[in-house]
Amino acid sequence: MDYSEVIDFVKRTTSENGRPNEYPFRSRFEHTMRVYRWAIRLQSKLGGDLDVIVLAALLHDIGWEEGRPHEEVSAEIAVEYLDSIGVDPETIVKVGEIIMVHEDKDAERDLSLECKIVMDADLLDEVGAIGIMWDCMATALEDEASYKRAYYRIKNYYRINKPKIRRCKTEAARSEYTKRMQTIENFIYQLEREIF
Numbered sequence: 001m002d003y004s005e006v007i008d009f010v011k012r013t014t015s016e017n018g019r020p021n022e023y024p025f026r027s028r029f030e031h032t033m034r035v036y037r038w039a040i041r042l043q044s045k046l047g048g049d050l051d052v053i054v055l056a057a058l059l060h061d062i063g064w065e066e067g068r069p070h071e072e073v074s075a076e077i078a079v080e081y082l083d084s085i086g087v088d089p090e091t092i093v094k095v096g097e098i099i100m101v102h103e104d105k106d107a108e109r110d111l112s113l114e115c116k117i118v119m120d121a122d123l124l125d126e127v128g129a130i131g132i133m134w135d136c137m138a139t140a141l142e143d144e145a146s147y148k149r150a151y152y153r154i155k156n157y158y159r160i161n162k163p164k165i166r167r168c169k170t171e172a173a174r175s176e177y178t179k180r181m182q183t184i185e186n187f188i189y190q191l192e193r194e195i196f
Contacts, residue, residue: 001051006058007033009081019064025137031125032061038121045172048113052091055082056098056118075099105167120173123164128180131157132187147195151188158184 014028021028039057043050059081063073079096083089098115101107102122111119126134135157139150162181168174 001054003054003058005085006055007036010058010062013062013077017062017064019070023134023138023141026134028061032058034125034130035060035118035121038124039117042117042121042170042172046113046117046170048117049091049094052094052098052114053117055087055091055095056102056114057121059095060099060102060118060122069103071100071103105164111169116169119167120169123167124173124176124180127161127177128183131161131180132184147191151191151195154184154191155188158188 010032011029014032019028036054036057039053040050043053055078059074059078061070061074063075063077064070065073075096078099079092082092082095087095094112094114098112098118101111101115102119105119105123107119132154135153136150139145139153142149158181165174165177165181168177
């Protein structure tokens with residue numbers, strides 16, 4: 001399947017859906033593209049139906065409507081869109097189901113491999129080097145921005161996110177998550193040596 005048409009649809013729809021953006025540097029489309037790339041990497045290691053994984057990854061955050069869970073709105077838009085471009089009904093059902101549960105990272109229920117991969121790809125985004133960049137850029141937007149304020153924000157992010165490894169559904173994602181947490185830990189250690 002050629003995903004370029006789906007990517008164009010995602011870019012257009014995420015720019016028009018009105019989802020509030022707390023930070024001017026954060027792009028829902030760029031997040032989606034990173035999740036898409038992680039999903040492909042995980043699928044290459046773990047298997048699963050590539051079309052289902054890619055379509056769910058690309059469409060997982062497409063919807064937004066005030067007062068409704070974004071995964072519900074995203075699933076509705078995804079199902080309607082995939083039907084309009086002639087995707088087979090079985091694939092559409094699988095993609096819709098994945099999108100509906102992708103936010104429930106603590107889910108203990110039996111999940112398909114495809115669902116686990118999409119959930120892990122979503123979890124891996126914005127952890128590691130990109131998380132450090134996020135914290136630095138967010139700090140720069142605050143009053144009295146400083147290296148120390150960025151340091152404390154990064155350190156707090158690390159503290160909050162390190163235990164979230166339990167949310168990884170696959171060993172491949174746990175391995176990558178561990179590497180990313182180590183990147184943050186090494187950065188914090190080096191930063192402490194340079195600013196204190």
